[in-house]
Amino acid sequence: MAILRPAGEFDTSYASDMATIRRPWQWCLLLVFLLALFTxxxxxxxxxxxxxxxxxxxxxxxxxxxxxxxxxxxxxxxxxxxxxxxxxxxxxxxxxxxxxxxxxxxxxxxxxxxxxxxxxxxxxxxxxxxxxxxxxxxxxxxxxxxxxxxxxxxxxxxxxxxxxxxxxxxxxxxxxxxxxxxxxxxxxxxxxxxxxxxxxxxxxxxxxxxxxxxxxxxxxxxxxxxxxxxxxxxxxxxxxxxxxxxxxxxxxxxxxTLIDSIIFMGMLVIGGLGSNLGPIFGAIVVEFLIEAATLLGPFVAMIFPAKSAGVVQALRPLFFGTSLMLFLIFEPRGLAYRWQLFKAAWRLRPFSH
Amino acid sequence: MNWQLLPQFAISGLLAGGPIALMALGIVLIFKSSYIFNFAQGQLLLMGALLTWWLAVDIGLPLWLSILLAIAISAVLGLLIERFTLRPLTGQPLLTIILMTLGLSQVLQGLALLLFGGTQRNFPQIFSTANPYRITTPFIHDGNPIIVILKQNLVWSFAVAILGVIVIGAFFRLTRTGLAMRGASEDHELAQSIGLRIQRIFGTSWALAAAVAAIGGVLLATSSGLDVSLSIVVLAAFPAVLLGGLESIPGTIAGGLIIGLAQGIVATSKTQIIRNSAEIMPYVVLLVVLLFRPEGLFGQKRIERI
Known part of the structure; x- marks a missing residue:
């Protein structure tokens, strides 16, 4: 996947072959993204x-x-x-x-x-x-x-x-x-x-x-x-x-705690092992999932009225565990691999398939 | 060291080792047949105990029937877990499988909390707590013989746990299914090529492990009460598994008893910090085992080839 690049774009030096960020517009995107984050x-x-x-x-x-x-x-x-x-x-x-x-x-x-x-x-x-x-x-x-x-x-x-x-x-x-x-x-x-x-x-x-x-x-x-x-x-x-x-x-x-260690592991797998983007994707997705569990808690509490107090504590491991298991079964290479596929499809358009 | 306390604490520790051995047995059962280290064993334990409580107290069935039913439901749960979460991962690397059982433990923990809530419950008494056994030991302290007091319920839990390990061990030694399971543990592909149904064997071992976990859960809940944190007691069983050897059923008894004994002996110390170290004692033992004898007392040493 990594070698899939537009025709006519060649590396002419070792430095450009090893470069993480290859094109000027990628630098621009990165700077805009960082600017958005820092502001x-x-x-x-x-x-x-x-x-x-x-x-x-x-x-x-x-x-x-x-x-x-x-x-x-x-x-x-x-x-x-x-x-x-x-x-x-x-x-x-x-x-x-x-x-x-x-x-x-x-x-x-x-x-x-x-x-x-x-x-x-x-x-x-x-x-x-x-x-x-x-x-x-x-x-x-x-x-x-x-x-x-x-x-x-x-x-x-x-x-x-x-x-x-x-x-x-x-x-x-x-x-x-x-x-x-x-x-x-x-x-x-x-x-x-x-x-x-x-x-x-x-x-x-x-x-x-x-x-x-x-x-x-x-x-x-x-x-x-x-x-x-x-x-x-x-x-x-x-x-x-x-x-x-x-x-x-x-x-x-x-x-x-131990649960945090397990969650870090899960984030890594959901994001993608052996990729530097993996931790970023994984941490964002899982933290949002946990946030969603916190938001959804009150609604689920209406369905299980007797245990409303513990619902949020119950939903967090449930959401995290379920998504981890689904990723392990259906996409063990994680979101970083999906991102690669997406980029490849974008570059090959309109012949993505 | 408080020497006059030592016999009492050592024997209490040994008794606590029984349920640890039973928990370790569940892990060994699954590992032996399928090379999966089940981190969700504690949650299976919790599920078994909660199901028993639900059947006996909420629905009002007689206790013996609810225990049997809970064991049966747990076994089915074990089968389902194997079929839907671990079979799709056949042939995947170790990390994937470890994370699957960790994810499973989170899901089961969340389910238990969602369905049963986080409150502390009184579990029905199975064994009488009255009339503790008093044993006079031959040790003399201050001119009096040291008397060890054994709570009846702990003694009976211990007996049931050890009996369970022995029954499962005999099952492995003596029955055809047990033989098939031992064969499968040697080499999956080889076993399949001589006509063993490897998937059925994995299913059986998960069902057995879940049933064993349910028994362990009931034993622990009846002696120490029941809430969702019951699942963490299994953390003391992981070191017992490694100490006994990952593939060894007799090893679970040895591992469980040694861990229990170590915890008991440490608790007799006069220094507070050593007394407090009882909770991490299993992991100190574990580090020692890993450094000096990683295959455990009765485990198999494997030689790796590229």
């Missing part, structure tokens, strides 16, 4: 801005998972745990040591990455569900640690209050302001993800995903690259966790 607070309602903000943070976490699961093939159910780690580190650095947010954010990313390395260690020895189990262990042990260890600093199950980030004297205290922070980080992480996946590192990741034994025979250092994938994924999770904690202004062991 969102000036014309959209506060609810929409908050939603976009949440989606942005989720996309960052799913992008990390995409590098680990979509490109390296290491299945992880621990992404939310690494978000917890990142959130706590960032909160502690700002609260206790008085670090500026601009320093605490990358520090949280690196700290979460190191935690991810620890739980990625079993990945050399085990794979498949064994690895799922190891990452599931992270999902239990990290929140337990925040609840029980160093209670005078981590404040046990109560969790921590997190300060509003201040950068150069500007307080990011409302969604309308916070969204600039989220979007900036998101743009950077997206650029990083696109560049990682087309570099030597990304090619090593893909070879491990496609056949790890063959990759090893070809000289790919499995241990090194698997750990790098874990580090990158947890780093993304750390960024997302830090952003989310500073936005919610509170973090405890229940802020990011």
């Amino acid at each position: 969102l607070p000036f014309y959209a309602s506060q609810g929409l801005v908050a939603l976009v903000n949440r989606i942005g943070i989720t996309i960052i976490a799913v992008q990390g998972l995409s590098l680990l699961t979509g490109f390296t093939g290491q299945i992880s159910l621990g992404q939310a745990a690494f978000m917890t780690a990142g959130g706590y580190v960032s909160a502690l650095l700002v609260n206790e040591l008085g670090w500026p947010f601009l320093l605490a954010l990358p520090a949280a990313a690196i700290a979460a990455g190191l935690v991810g390395l620890i739980f990625g260690l079993p990945s050399l020895r085990v794979k498949g569900f064994y690895l799922v189990m190891a990452t599931l262990a992270a999902q239990f042990i990290i929140p337990w640690f925040t609840r029980n260890a160093f209670q005078d600093v981590l404040n046990g199950a109560q969790g921590l209050n997190v300060q509003v980030p201040v950068i150069f004297g500007v307080e990011f205290n409302t969604p309308q302001r916070y969204i600039f922070l989220t979007l900036t980080v998101l743009v950077l992480t997206t650029i990083l993800a696109f560049n990682v996946t087309r570099s030597r590192l990304g090619r090593a990741f893909i070879s491990i995903r496609d056949n790890d034994l063959a990759a090893e025979l070809l000289g790919v250092n499995l241990f090194k690259y698997k750990l790098q994938a874990f580090f990158l994924a947890s780093m993304y999770a750390g960024l997302a966790g830090s952003l989310a904690a500073h936005q919610l202004r509170h973090i405890n062991s229940e802020t990011f």
